[in-house]
Amino acid sequence: MPEFTEWNALIEACQNCRACGLCETRTNVVVGVGPENAEVLFIGEGPGENEDLQGEPFVGRGGKLLDLALHAVGLDRRRNIYIGNSVKCRPPKNRDPLPEEQAACAHWLENQIALLNPKIIVCLGRVSACRIIKPDFKVTREHGQFFERDGRLLMGTLHPAAILRDPRKKSEWFADFVALRDKIQEVCDHTELADPAEFA
Numbered sequence: 001m002p003e004f005t006e007w008n009a010l011i012e013a014c015q016n017c018r019a020c021g022l023c024e025t026r027t028n029v030v031v032g033v034g035p036e037n038a039e040v041l042f043i044g045e046g047p048g049e050n051e052d053l054q055g056e057p058f059v060g061r062g063g064k065l066l067d068l069a070l071h072a073v074g075l076d077r078r079r080n081i082y083i084g085n086s087v088k089c090r091p092p093k094n095r096d097p098l099p100e101e102q103a104a105c106a107h108w109l110e111n112q113i114a115l116l117n118p119k120i121i122v123c124l125g126r127v128s129a130c131r132i133i134k135p136d137f138k139v140t141r142e143h144g145q146f147f148e149r150d151g152r153l154l155m156g157t158l159h160p161a162a163i164l165r166d167p168r169k170k171s172e173w174f175a176d177f178v179a180l181r182d183k184i185q186e187v188c189d190h191t192e193l194a195d196p197a198e199f200a
């Protein structure tokens, strides 16, 4: 049984969390965004500067690119997927979260997964994939593959920041979203894909 069985209680408690030192420097706790019955959960690493300021994951240049890839296959963060991060508060100067910060924060994501009970989890970037899928996940070789665990499908793909750094990877990244769309149509019960033309 998760600690919180209601979303409102979880969100309020998470927004007031002071369980690690990151609470001293954050502007906002970035809990997550999306419908609370989403069957597909995207997990990033942690908030950056824009995310910290706006309180929402993936809102900078990388976030816009992520939205583009999602919209191309009929997915949208306000409509049919949930997006969260492993760590909810921004580490100063975008350093990696310390192991003790990751450990202190892990139960929030676990509680979110328990409430959502997603059919598919997509890890954005190596750090998230190594934590959620397997410690030796190789994003260059294994992105776009589905792994089954505890009745769910797990998939890792590149972080949008990696595509901004090397746009030549964009087409293989987009192919992962096409594979995801096909898998959603195969295994999800109520996820309705939007017409990509709606987002044009």
Ligand code: SF4
Binding pocket: 014, 017, 018, 019, 020, 021, 022, 023, 029, 087, 088, 089, 101, 104, 105, 108
């Ligand atoms: S990073 Fe996580 S554990 Fe640390 S203060 Fe923020 S919500 Fe709490």
